[in-house]
Amino acid sequence: MSGTDSEFDLxxxxxxxxxxxxxxxxxxxxxxxxxxxxLAVRPGYELVVAVDTLVEGTHFFPDHPPASLGHKALAANxxxxxxxxxxxxxxxxxxxxxxxxxxxxxxxxQGFLALAGEAGVPLVGGDTNRGPLAISVTVLGEVxxxxxxxxxxxxxxxxxxxSGALGGAAAGLAHETHRRTRGEAPADSGNTACARxxxxxARLGVGRALRNRARxxxxxxxxxxADLGHLCxxxxxxxxxxxxxxxxxxxxxxxAEPEARAxxxxxxxDYELLFALPSDEPLDLLAFSVDAPLTVIGEMTxxxxxxxxxxxxxxxxxGRAGHDHFAG
Amino acid sequence: MSGTDSEFDLxxxxxxxxxxxxxxxxxxxxxxxxxxxxLAVRPGYELVVAVDTLVEGTHFFPDHPPASLGHKALAANxxxxxxxxxxxxxxxxxxxxxxxxxxxxxxxxQGFLALAGEAGVPLVGGDTNRGPLAISVTVLGEVxxxxxxxxxxxxxxxxxxxSGALGGAAAGLAHETHRRTRGEAPADSGNTACARxxxxxARLGVGRALRNRARxxxxxxxxxxADLGHLCxxxxxxxxxxxxxxxxxxxxxxxAEPEARAxxxxxxxDYELLFALPSDEPLDLLAFSVDAPLTVIGEMTxxxxxxxxxxxxxxxxxGRAGHDHFAG
Numbered sequence: 001m002s003g004t005d006s007e008f009d010l011x012x013x014x015x016x017x018x019x020x021x022x023x024x025x026x027x028x029x030x031x032x033x034x035x036x037x038x039l040a041v042r043p044g045y046e047l048v049v050a051v052d053t054l055v056e057g058t059h060f061f062p063d064h065p066p067a068s069l070g071h072k073a074l075a076a077n078x079x080x081x082x083x084x085x086x087x088x089x090x091x092x093x094x095x096x097x098x099x100x101x102x103x104x105x106x107x108x109x110q111g112f113l114a115l116a117g118e119a120g121v122p123l124v125g126g127d128t129n130r131g132p133l134a135i136s137v138t139v140l141g142e143v144x145x146x147x148x149x150x151x152x153x154x155x156x157x158x159x160x161x162x163s164g165a166l167g168g169a170a171a172g173l174a175h176e177t178h179r180r181t182r183g184e185a186p187a188d189s190g191n192t193a194c195a196r197x198x199x200x201x202a203r204l205g206v207g208r209a210l211r212n213r214a215r216x217x218x219x220x221x222x223x224x225x226a227d228l229g230h231l232c233x234x235x236x237x238x239x240x241x242x243x244x245x246x247x248x249x250x251x252x253x254x255x256a257e258p259e260a261r262a263x264x265x266x267x268x269x270d271y272e273l274l275f276a277l278p279s280d281e282p283l284d285l286l287a288f289s290v291d292a293p294l295t296v297i298g299e300m301t302x303x304x305x306x307x308x309x310x311x312x313x314x315x316x317x318x319g320r321a322g323h324d325h326f327a328g
Numbered sequence: 329m330s331g332t333d334s335e336f337d338l339x340x341x342x343x344x345x346x347x348x349x350x351x352x353x354x355x356x357x358x359x360x361x362x363x364x365x366x367l368a369v370r371p372g373y374e375l376v377v378a379v380d381t382l383v384e385g386t387h388f389f390p391d392h393p394p395a396s397l398g399h400k401a402l403a404a405n406x407x408x409x410x411x412x413x414x415x416x417x418x419x420x421x422x423x424x425x426x427x428x429x430x431x432x433x434x435x436x437x438q439g440f441l442a443l444a445g446e447a448g449v450p451l452v453g454g455d456t457n458r459g460p461l462a463i464s465v466t467v468l469g470e471v472x473x474x475x476x477x478x479x480x481x482x483x484x485x486x487x488x489x490x491s492g493a494l495g496g497a498a499a500g501l502a503h504e505t506h507r508r509t510r511g512e513a514p515a516d517s518g519n520t521a522c523a524r525x526x527x528x529x530a531r532l533g534v535g536r537a538l539r540n541r542a543r544x545x546x547x548x549x550x551x552x553x554a555d556l557g558h559l560c561x562x563x564x565x566x567x568x569x570x571x572x573x574x575x576x577x578x579x580x581x582x583x584a585e586p587e588a589r590a591x592x593x594x595x596x597x598d599y600e601l602l603f604a605l606p607s608d609e610p611l612d613l614l615a616f617s618v619d620a621p622l623t624v625i626g627e628m629t630x631x632x633x634x635x636x637x638x639x640x641x642x643x644x645x646x647g648r649a650g651h652d653h654f655a656g
Contacts, residue, residue: 029374034479034562035411035547036378036469041369046357049452050364051420051466055459083363092379094464124377131383132460136422138379140468141364151362219363234362 010100010128014109015093027089027142028122037124039089045142047089050080056133061176065189066104068198069135070111072269076221077139078119078202079271083219085149085211086141088119088204093126094136111189119202147211151234154216154276158300160239161214161283163206163273163292166224167260168196168249170267174259196249200271206290210275213286217275223266227274228306235276238305241265241298243316261316265308276300338428338456342437343421355417355470356450365452367417373470375417378408384461389504393517394432396526397463398439404549405467406447406530407599411547413477413539414469416447416532421454422464435517447530475539479562482544482604486628488567489542489611491534491601491620494552495588496524496577498595502587524577528599534618538603541614545603551594555602556634563604566633569593569626571644589644593636604628 016032029038041047054073056062074091081088093112097105116123121139172194176187187194203219210217218231224241232239243261249270252260272292277283287294308316344360357366369375382401384390402419409416421440425433444451449467500522504515515522531547538545546559552569560567571589577598580588600620605611615622636644 030476030478035408035545036376036414036467038412038471038476039375039377040473041375043371047367047369047375047417047468048364049367049418049420049466049468051422051453051455051464053422053424053455053457053464055424055457058458080363084366086364089375090377092377092466094379094381096381096383096462125379127379127381129381129383129462130386131462134424134459134462136379136381136464138377138420138466139364140375140377143366145368148358148366150358217363 010105011126014105015113015123015126028124031122031124032126037090037092039124039140041089041142044145046145046148048081048084048086048141048143048148049138050077051136051138052076052080053134053136061180061186063186065187065198066107067111067189070108071115071199073135073137074112074115075200075202075271077137078121078204079200079219079221081139081141082203082207083149083217083273084141084143085147085207085217086143087208088121089140089142090122090124091116091140092138093123095126095128096131096134097128098131098133115202119204144211149207149210149214149217149275151216151218151231154231154235154237154300156237156300156302157279158215158276159279159283159296160241160298160300161275161277161294162224162247162297163203163294164201164270165247165249165293166220166270166272167264167267168251169200169269170263171249171251171255172197174263193251196251196270200269201292202271203273203292206273206292209286209290213281214275214277217273220270220272220274221268223268224274225265225306231274231276232304232306235300238301238303239298240301241306241308243308244311245295245297247293247295338433339454342433343441343451343454356452359450359452360454365418365420367452367468369417369470372473374473374476376409376412376414376469376471376476377466378405379464379466380404380408381462381464389508389514391514393515393526394435395439396517398436399443399527401463401465402440402443403528403530403599405465406449406532407528407547407549409467409469410531410535411477411545411601412469412471413475413535413545414471415536416449417468417470418450418452419444419468420466421451423454423456424459424462425456426459426461443530447532472539477535477538477542477545477603479544479546479559482559482563482565482628484565484628484630485607486543486604487607487611487624488569488626488628489603489605489622490552490575490625491531491622492529492598493575493577493621494548494598494600495592495595496579497528497597498591499577499579499583500525502591521579524579524598528597529620530599531601531620534601534620537614537618541609542603542605545601548598548600548602549596551596552602553593553634559602559604560632560634563628566629566631567626568629569634569636571636572639573623573625575621575623
């Protein structure tokens, strides 16, 4: 703890100056340093906004690599924008810090700002406060009026499609937990077994391509089955998932099938998009225009049940669905 | 801790349903329950956004009345919108909770939603997570393009004006601290000595009236002198404050002068507006159109110094300026 580092200095040193040095974003009118930020939303567009918070001990281990945390905190929020089909406009960061750890702040800000630069989302505001470590990010985006993707809207007969591959984040978490029980050193940010856990994607390009094509969409943050449950509930229908079609992360190779199934169906934090595509909407055209694989994993059904079936159509047990920090 | 209360249930039960029952806000297109919220910003307006976080132990005592906390968390953010001259569009709430305390949640949500209803700001999104108590609010607003009030822009010769009265929050905090050292029961939400500390205003009407009139504005969250310092630094000028003109909160009556001066000049959380008004802009017309007293307390000056003077023009010691959670 240095007595010379004020809240204002911290934001300026680690975030405002590097952010200002990056190319100015089109919609940004006034960034960090006033009572609030000013942004322009394009005429004919609606504003999209989401918030997500990561808490030490609940969402990550105390020794989680700081650059990965900066990346993840922003990626989780950009993933919500992607699930709405939105373009990012800006982000706000609220950091609660137990003290001033310059190495941690340097790593965290580099991870955060690297993804911000890549996704073209300026950091427009934020605050820092003293307390137990927690990271809250608010993202702002815009979407052509009336074209936002929602969770409701899927209909029986729609194909159920997922981007990328699933289970990698859960596999990484299992690896990390195992290491810790053996008393080994924590993984560094380059650990390949934790690649998906540490560096989740934000499928903004996929979300954009889904506008006017998908009937409903959600991002997979709580686990495929939990998030599919939300999509089904909002759409008033059920779904059938064909387990052999579910694209598995390479990190699941060599894993026993029940364990792989738990990772891919019930593991959280993969941040892929799950969406319902009308049966007459060509998938190959869509797949051609995005930078992630798209895989049909099942179909929306009548009723309100979500079932998982094997190659012969026999029902499989889902395993534990998603995670909920307040459930028993 | 109840095993049946999930994150989703908490938001729905305490926030989403009461919020939905309130009159629908004009700009709201999609509220709580999807990956993100959708809002419309009026054509010709810019988006205004700010975030502020309250942490237990740093910003409030563990036994702080929950209804006041709900009010304060939103008021502190609306105050930032007011300082920009903005109209509120919506708010997002991120709660980190050590467990599910229904009495606390009921009180907190009532305080939050009462102010939200009064100010016409719908709760459009949020999340809850488990961890040490922290409350992060993001507010969204809109302001006619080019008319936002900023901290920079004041010029030497401008009158320095403040809304309402100062020092009440600091007096309440002193009262609370004193009670605790005597081992007395914590103040309830109706405690008159803590009225300003517990129920700060959000001067949205004043901020709106200042558009195209004030040259610079800031809200007083860190203390008059600290926030005046920010305004001076952004404007590239200094200021002279005439101590006898500073409007004092009635809670300061009977206090020794040095103590009253410390509360009014260096105490934080009064959430009044401080602004620079050109000398040819009539104050009486402006005062007539707002619902809080406006008082000229000094003048912007050449240079970069902030001075406080007594009735004879002699310099006074400012006392300790503002609070900064990371300063020594």
